[in-house]
Structures are given as C-alpha cells and as structure tokens.
Amino acid sequence: MKSVRTGILAGGNWIIDHVKIIDKYPVQDSFALILDETSSNGGSPYNLLKNLSKMGCPFPLAGAGLVGDDAEGQSILNDCKSHGIDVSQMHLTKQAHTSYTDVMTENRTGRRTFFHQQGANVLLDKIHFRLEQSNAKIFHLAYLLLLGKLDTVYEDGSTGASRLLKKALHLGFKTSVDTVSENGDRFETIVIPALPWVNYLIINEYEAEKISGIRTCDAGKINPSGIRSAAKKLVGKGVRDWVIIHFPEGAFACNREGQEVFQGSVRIPPEKIKGTAGAGDAFAAGVLWGMHEEWQIRKSLHLGVCAAAASLFHSTCSEGVQEMKKCLDIGEAFGFIQSIETG
Numbered sequence: 001m002k003s004v005r006t007g008i009l010a011g012g013n014w015i016i017d018h019v020k021i022i023d024k025y026p027v028q029d030s031f032a033l034i035l036d037e038t039s040s041n042g043g044s045p046y047n048l049l050k051n052l053s054k055m056g057c058p059f060p061l062a063g064a065g066l067v068g069d070d071a072e073g074q075s076i077l078n079d080c081k082s083h084g085i086d087v088s089q090m091h092l093t094k095q096a097h098t099s100y101t102d103v104m105t106e107n108r109t110g111r112r113t114f115f116h117q118q119g120a121n122v123l124l125d126k127i128h129f130r131l132e133q134s135n136a137k138i139f140h141l142a143y144l145l146l147l148g149k150l151d152t153v154y155e156d157g158s159t160g161a162s163r164l165l166k167k168a169l170h171l172g173f174k175t176s177v178d179t180v181s182e183n184g185d186r187f188e189t190i191v192i193p194a195l196p197w198v199n200y201l202i203i204n205e206y207e208a209e210k211i212s213g214i215r216t217c218d219a220g221k222i223n224p225s226g227i228r229s230a231a232k233k234l235v236g237k238g239v240r241d242w243v244i245i246h247f248p249e250g251a252f253a254c255n256r257e258g259q260e261v262f263q264g265s266v267r268i269p270p271e272k273i274k275g276t277a278g279a280g281d282a283f284a285a286g287v288l289w290g291m292h293e294e295w296q297i298r299k300s301l302h303l304g305v306c307a308a309a310a311s312l313f314h315s316t317c318s319e320g321v322q323e324m325k326k327c328l329d330i331g332e333a334f335g336f337i338q339s340i341e342t343g
Helices: 044-055 071-082 119-123 160-171 187-197 205-212 224-236 279-292 297-311 324-334
Strands: 008-012 015-022 034-042 061-068 085-093 099-106 112-117 138-144 174-179 200-204 242-247 250-255 260-264
Touching: 008 044, 015 071, 034 044, 034 099, 044 061, 044 071, 044 085, 044 138, 044 279, 044 297, 061 071, 061 119, 071 085, 099 119, 138 160, 138 187, 138 279, 160 174, 160 187, 174 187, 174 279, 187 205, 200 205, 200 279, 205 224, 205 242, 224 242, 224 250, 242 279, 242 297, 250 297, 260 297, 279 297, 297 324
Parallel strands: 008 061, 008 138, 015 099, 061 085, 138 174, 174 200, 200 242
Antiparallel strands: 015 034, 099 112, 242 250, 250 260
C-alpha cells in the first residue's frame, strides 16, 4: 500500500541575513548611519520552514541544501533543529563559507536593499537533494536564478532546476517555486524551462514582469490589468496549478481552469512597519500551509497575507511571525485592502 505523503521539503538558498537599520539609503559616495543591526535567518527555504514552525503547522518540515562547515553553517543547523525542522538533507562543505546577505533597511520606509555573498550556494547541485528518501507532499525550491549549478542551462534548453523539479513530480511531490528579484535577462532561459514542472509559482510583481515580459507596474504603482495578464501568460507557459503574484496591495492568483482570486493585504499602519525583508517568504509559508491542507485558494491567500503582515512588525525575516491564530488576528484587527481592479 502506497503511503500518504505529508509535509514540506524546502531546498535551495540557505543564508544568514545581517540586517542593518539605516537612517536613509545614501547616494553613491555619500554617507548613512547604521541605527541598529542584527543577524537572522535568510533565504526562501530557511525562512519558509522557520515561519511554518513558528505558526504551528501540524505536518513535518524538512530542509535540503548546502552550507559552509563554519560557525554560521552550524548555527543554521542548530536553529532548524530547535524549530523541529529535519536537517538530514542539509550538507556541509569546507570549500566555501556559508552564504550571507547584508540587508540595508531604511528606517523611515522599511524598504530594503540586499548585498549578497553567494558562498556555499554556488556549489549547490542535484547531488544535494535525495528526493527518493523524502515522503513530503510538497517540494519547494528557491530561489531560481540564485541556485548555483542548478541554474545551469543545458543544450536541450532544460536547466538543473527544471530537471530536479521534473524528477520531484514523477516521484509524487507537488512542486513550488520562487525566484530572486534579479535585475537581468536570465529569466527566460532559467525560469521559463522550469514552469511546466511547477504546481505553485509564488512570485512578486517585479519577478512576474521579468518572467512574462508584461508590465505589472506603472510609475511605481501596480498595474492591475498587467498583473492579471502576466499571471495568465505564466499559466500558459505551463504552470500546472496556481500562479500567485504578491505585491504591496495584496495577491492575485489564477489557474488554468480560469479561476481568478484577489486577496487584499492587511492595512498595517506605516509607522508600525519595522521592515519588509522576508514578507514574501512569510506569505509563501501561509499559502503553502493551505495548499498542503488542500484549502480553497482564497483561504490560503488569506493566511498568506496575514503571515506577511505579522512579519512586518520586525526587521528580520521571521521574528515577527507568530502562531497561525495570532497572524489571523492581526488581519482582523487592522482589516484588509478591499479591492484592486484586475481588468
């Protein structure tokens, strides 16, 4: 008898974030003050799994990836263990140090800028994923464009990531993907080949624009019809279940059956926002909880925006995230953006 799959296996970029709160973002060659600083978890799989643990999810959590055989790599393993995350597919290397990111967060706006050192993630490859040994229901891989050797493009147009995702599907996983917000032209060659092997594509408006080629913002404001068109185009590129695009005002989801859903963000007062780093990963954690439990998409998006709202109360990626009920209570307390025209 075939066993029932349960849990989430998340792999990809494992990072230590060094978060610095600055008084302003300086122009080149000028000066800014660092008002506060701290270190925390970073990278999609690390953030997502830690968020799910803090939210109290009822299913198993496991990580897969590569960190340096150093103090920061060990701190990642210890942190995961303390949050009940299985690290049996986490690997150590002496060839590179643990990846880190300097996150510069502007005190007044919460906007952040990333300075990233790839470290051990440059060496990440398919050998670091033992998918056959996992009974997880969902395999989450991120961030495409920052996955070392998995971003290799082969002569047939496939990539290391697309081959890994294809294997995961054939083994019985549902697959989930996120990308990094790279300012470059690699989206077509690296992201698009993976889409036919993806069940849930969870990305922000910038990434949606770069992958689809459709403008999602005009003069810094969301273009609702562009969001809708980009999501539909990505469904047409092969995404199997849901394309989910999140942005400051909320999230929009559509599938190949033509279902479309908008969920507004929680109305957190600007003065209460300590930082936006990790908000997208908190949103993904809420959505994937719902996908794992086979909720209706609207309920999944609702938890996603509430988890993202909770993350805004702290400058790091996960310290603001609370148990699920408390995340939902934040939504009830502050209310939601009610609508956005979607064309």
